[in-house]
Amino acid sequence: MKRLIQLCYRKIIDASSEKAWDKYVFDDTWMEFFMQAQTYTQDGKYHTFQEISDKIPAAGNMTYMVSTAAINYIRQLNDIVPDIANVYGKLCLPFKRFKFEIIHSDIRDKSAHKVAIYFYSEPITWIDKLDGKLLVAYGDQREAFKSGQEVETELIPLQPYLNISSVISGIPAEFREIDYPLPTSENNPS
């Protein structure tokens, strides 16, 4: 049975990140954290994201405020998930939605800054798994498969931090396979 799935890639960015895009996000989200955190750290009591989040309820919007430094970089991706390539080595996965996360940050130490961006793929039809790779088609192609149409597919290797984050395994009733009895004598013992 073909399933509709959503892939989620969690991209981690820290001081060891080397790509230009990653470095921009690292530098700018660190600066934004440093700026925003000072609202809550002026008495020198707290220094880390964890301390500020745990102790100061008003800092609840900190993650969102820091994400404002990343969103214009995320828009530069043109809605294609970074790093996740098909077997041709081409980026392939469309996304519209993302979630920003501060893993760790400390106003005293930029090198400890670490963030993650979850990229949620648009819906994909999962056809099969071949040698550690997902055979998929973009969009909801369940109806097209049922009606025997040719569907363009893609092989995407499974890899660290790439998760199948949700599945719809049911098929709307109107597309469900009907098990017609074969018109042979075997089906008609009389």
Next chain:
Amino acid sequence: MERKEFLKRGFLSALGTSFILPMVSACSSDTVDPESTTETTTGTTTGTTTGSCTTTASETAGPFPTKTPSSLVMTDITSDRSGTKLTVKITIQNKNNSCAALANAIVDIWHCDAGGNYSEYGGTGMQSTDFTSVHFLRGRQTTDANGLVTFTSIYPGWYSGRAPHIHVHIYNISGTSLLVTQIAFDQTINNTVYAQGVYKSHGLQDTTNSSDNVFGDGVGTELASFTGSVADGYNLAHTIVVNG
């Protein structure tokens, strides 16, 4: 289906809202460090690897990332809010330099809308690449050679227990905080603005500057000067002195 068409259609329409809720929690589990989960086997004579590591994909270098400012950097911070137009001109002076204009200072401002509401933040939730009005009435500018920043906004509303105000946070060019303060408004103009337009249904503010717990000790350095009218909009001018 063409991929383009699929991209346009979006996830919500394809899967329905009921599908979204469990998905959010599914992808929000706690942090796992890459070091502890990525197994890399090395040292085999054939050079093959096992475990969960993956050959790095070859890929063209583009699209080329470019240095880009925070989405907070905006001159017009009105977004989708309606109200009487307000131009905000803030000049930053440096007390440590004979009150000369402070250039290249970063100035963040934020205030509530006509109904007394601040921007709804995404918190730790999901955001969309095409969602643009998430932080209405909040913006950032950098001072020019005259120490001036200019924002286009609407006249702030008010919420219970506080006199009308604009929050200001000033940083130096390195992002170090210089001052967190608030700008106070003229009572007479408040009474005029809040009696009309989108402000009218909310009525007059319940807290004056003198009874406000922030401004109550005097607004000598916090009260802005105003020109303009309801018809033409107002111009707010204010000078803030920091230890730059």
